[in-house]
Amino acid sequence: MTTSPTTLVRSQPDSVAARAVDVARSALLQEVPASEVGDHLGVEAETEADRTVTHFFGSNRPGYLGWRWAVTVVRAYRQKLVTVAEVVLIPGGDAIIAPDWVPYRERLQPGDMSPGDLLPVDDDDPRLVPVYSFGDDPLDADDKAQIRTVATDLGLGRVRTLSPEGRDIAAQRWYDGDGGPDSALAQSAPEPCSTCGFLLRLSGSLAESFGVCANGDANDDGRVVAFQHGCGAHSEVRLAKKHEPQPLPEHFLDTLGLDDFESF
Numbered sequence: 001m002t003t004s005p006t007t008l009v010r011s012q013p014d015s016v017a018a019r020a021v022d023v024a025r026s027a028l029l030q031e032v033p034a035s036e037v038g039d040h041l042g043v044e045a046e047t048e049a050d051r052t053v054t055h056f057f058g059s060n061r062p063g064y065l066g067w068r069w070a071v072t073v074v075r076a077y078r079q080k081l082v083t084v085a086e087v088v089l090i091p092g093g094d095a096i097i098a099p100d101w102v103p104y105r106e107r108l109q110p111g112d113m114s115p116g117d118l119l120p121v122d123d124d125d126p127r128l129v130p131v132y133s134f135g136d137d138p139l140d141a142d143d144k145a146q147i148r149t150v151a152t153d154l155g156l157g158r159v160r161t162l163s164p165e166g167r168d169i170a171a172q173r174w175y176d177g178d179g180g181p182d183s184a185l186a187q188s189a190p191e192p193c194s195t196c197g198f199l200l201r202l203s204g205s206l207a208e209s210f211g212v213c214a215n216g217d218a219n220d221d222g223r224v225v226a227f228q229h230g231c232g233a234h235s236e237v238r239l240a241k242k243h244e245p246q247p248l249p250e251h252f253l254d255t256l257g258l259d260d261f262e263s264f
């Protein structure tokens with residue numbers, strides 16, 4: 001027996017497949033208890049006049065509120081009956097589902113690493129470029145290790161160094177961060193870091209925009225700061241006269257002893 005679909009559909013499906021509600025429900029009940037199957041919610045075909053049609057049933061399964069049973073049926077060309085292709089439980093619009101998976105590498109935030117943690121960098125990390133080439137021949141890890149040893153012996157230094165992209169990414173991060181001009185500290189600073197005697201200069205292209213704060217009394221001591229950053233510990237900060245500490249009165253030597261006190 002076939003039953004008409006209970007709701008309208010997204011596109012016009014094959015009429016035989018769309019009417020096969022009982023076939024779909026029967027297939028579903030072979031997989032799950034009847035207590036977990038709700039009303040027929042509708043049918044859906046991927047394309048116009050598609051003979052592959054999915055029937056949706058409500059889910060009463062505990063913990064799966066808002067999910068739907070989806071039973072896909074197919075009518076082969078020139079056939080009058082449908083066959084069941086698959087039965088699955090899928091989330092509906094109101095279903096509570098887990099958030100999208102984010103790889104661990106992308107979840108890391110500055111400060112997440114603990115002593116002993118290792119964070120390998122990909123060979124093709126765009127932030128780094130090789131200082132020397134391994135050549136065009138395919139090499140295994142041992143071959144590369146030998147070349148690194150020779151390069152070290154020759155004094156070629158590091159295997160990789162910062163790429164222009166890696167440098168730009170770092171510069172933007174520093175500029176946008178706590179050491180940049182938009183931080184609350186910088187916004188109320190009397191003078192910028194560029195005029196501060198505690199600013200240590202960098203070398204290279206970043207030297208035109210950044211330095212390192214070397215004021216042990218400042219919040220940014222030991223950190224990279226933008227020239228437009230600043231703080232109240234600037235080397236040339238002077239207090240206004242009214243804010244300067246008032247001189248203490250002359251000391252007074254109190255010679256009054258206990259005996260003198262009792263004789264009063």
Ligand code: SF4
Pocket residue numbers: 191192193196197198199212213214215218220221225229230231232233234235
């Ligand atoms: S003390 Fe303040 S103004 Fe001076 S370099 Fe450090 S952060 Fe900049």
